[in-house]
Amino acid sequence: GIQVEQSPPDLILQEGANSTLRCNFSDSVNNLQWFHQNPWGQLINLFYIPSGTKQNGRLSATTVATERYSLLYISSSQTTDSGVYFCAAYTGGFKTIFGAGTRLFVKA
């Protein structure tokens, strides 16, 4: 089946820094989403982005479906950005495959 790989696995940033998280997928997908799981376990939908670029405040995402990767950009990071960022690829038949996540810690 499809493989979803995220990098880096862990990231420590100073508040105010920018970062790029990457998600590679091994096969064509119907679409792709990014999620943030806060330290209390709550998952929040960030972007639904099968292709192209979207922006929401300090966050933006780009998916290049033909090259099978997606990027999540975090600018001017804040301590509240800490948590785990997951990408999830949607394959045929409504199956969802999650990456292992990037664990982000933003220091004040």
Next chain:
Amino acid sequence: KAGVTQTPRYLIKTRGQQVTLSCSPISGHRSVSWYQQTPGQGLQFLFEYFSETQRNKGNFPGRFSGRQFSNSRSEMNVSTLELGDSALYLCASKVWDRAQETQYFGPGTRLLVL
């Protein structure tokens, strides 16, 4: 609108028992998905229901089952619990709006199997 609710929030069971978890989606949402999250396996898709029909199922044994009611509330059941079933179980209700899919997750049920 109220968010996705899951009950119970915490649960302790022993091996061999069965458990039923409940999820109430956001009002008006007809799709409910279930996920299992463990430190070792990460987030894994269990199944998705839409209008009382299971649309797809992940790679889990038959001990894991679910259903959806006419009011879109969903339950998942795990029979003959094993230690490895200890996990955070998340449900999400999903909506399509302007060609965009958005999933709204509940707070999860933390299950500990002893």
